[in-house]
Amino acid sequence: MLKKISTRQLRIGMHIHEVCGSWLDHPFWRSSFTLTTREQIHQLARVDEVIIDTRKGLDIERPPTDTAFMDDVEVELPAQASEVSLPDQSPLPVTRSFHQELAQAGQVIAQSREAMQSLFQDVRMGKAVDAEHCLPLVQDIADSVGRNPGAIVSLARLKTSDDYTFMHSVAVCALMVSLARQLDLGEDDTREAGLAGLVHDLGKALMPPEVLNKPGALTREEFTIMKGHPEAGHRMLVDGRGVGPIPLDVCLHHHEKINGKGYPHGLQGEEISLFARMGAVCDVYDAITSNRPYKAGWDPADSIQKMALWAREGHFDERIFQAFVKSVGIYPTGSLVKLRSGRLGVVVEQGQGSLLAPQVKVFYSTLSQESVPPELLDLSAVDDPIVSRESPATWGLSQLDDLWRTPA
Known part of the structure; x- marks a missing residue:
């Protein structure tokens, strides 16, 4: 099925049937190809729209007009949560832990x-x-x-x-x-x-x-x-x-x-x-x-x-x-994150040096697929940085709040 979409909705695995606009606006000489790299997506951002073939590649995850009404807040759900640049600066100072x-x-x-x-x-x-x-x-x-x-x-x-x-x-x-x-x-x-x-x-x-x-x-x-x-x-x-x-x-x-x-x-x-x-x-x-x-x-x-x-x-x-x-914080208290070591942890408190290095309580290994003894890590003092945000639903977790509220 052919579908015209905004280039902001592109993701790896989609099959491009046609790039809308002049060929001078983009570097692709082929009229039909499958996206395999983020660099291709960045290059296609020079034009507004493309036509994808959902029979040969991925479809969009959800319509861009998908809207939820929560009491008084109209939330426009993004088709894809692409990475956005966020500040890397020190948080507010604290006088008590x-x-x-x-x-x-x-x-x-x-x-x-x-x-x-x-x-x-x-x-x-x-x-x-x-x-x-x-x-x-x-x-x-x-x-x-x-x-x-x-x-x-x-x-x-x-x-x-x-x-x-x-x-x-x-x-x-x-x-x-x-x-x-x-x-x-x-x-x-x-x-x-x-x-x-x-x-x-x-x-x-x-x-x-x-x-x-x-x-x-x-x-x-x-x-x-x-x-x-x-x-x-x-x-x-x-x-x-x-x-x-x-x-x-x-x-x-x-x-x-x-x-x-x-x-x-x-x-x-x-x-x-x-x-x-x-x-x-x-x-x-x-x-x-x-x-x-x-x-x-x-x-x-x-x-x-x-x-x-x-x-x-x-x-x-x-x-x-x-x-x-x-x-x-970039990773506020209660956020589920995965470290380079493969461990999952919940953010407990912001670090005082960088928003990218909070204090995290690790409790699960994605490598061994089993729980590990909870341990509080100050990421500014260990070489085990955050590599991704994780969805609690993906891991079947529902008691994260108990983890960050309980002292190590």
Whole structure:
């Protein structure tokens, strides 16, 4: 079967039936051949489209328009997760080890869950929002981020389907504070960014419960309903007390995209404020890495790679996204990776020298196909680098979170 596709969808094993465009635009004198190297794919990128023959080679993995609707996040699933360049720089400094901070971060998370549950309930009952009541919670989260950002950010990612809506706000608060510090914003702006993360989704409390709590992916019509939550939340915050311009702006515009294809106003580029651009990145990362009733959360490292593709397509501000990667890591805590030795490990904490050399707890050998005694490795101190991201589903793993939360 002949099929015209974008050259961005090419992968090794496809059979090229015809290269669209002038032969002067590419180096291939043959009109029909099978892709065998990445270099051929790079050369074909000089043209926009090709025609492939799926009878003689591979087809695309899934249609490029495959779209998932998760509450309020429209996720365009890439046809192929090609490698994208990510920064190799030092992460944020820490003053306390990951496992030392984990216990205190857990207490903050527990308090946050109660506070946000109460706040959402108040909103549903029509009570006015008083942002001043949220400031001590923002400060507790910010203090934990300051001691070790990986601890509370990683714990906030773990949610049940019952508490996703309000715990998502806690996670975005922690991510916003961490990103603000990576961007070297002042303390006042960092606090406002954290508050913005905490209240950015309050409009969901006014959405129809049967849509908000639907145990499945939304239909296009239901997604249209959910797209009303930024304006609903903004109106509610305007009527409340103590909410400044930054949280108001993030609440209204955290679903805008740099390419102008977001909502509710279709803003693009510099029309979107710095803080709303930050909110867009933090919101999507937590949404796609969290478990939902109808979808397991994506692996953190794989999520970063997918978001890098979306940033390149104009969903996010690339400068903001690069700073975000530095704040959470190229391989965030909980990522499954394979080392050059063939061992599988889960990332526990970011290394202090390079984002490419985190601390990893190894537990399985792909060479012997059996478990090995768990061992914590600092990849900056051993000659056993990461060679690939791995999918937990491929290896039948479902308890990775227990590995990184447990001290070696």
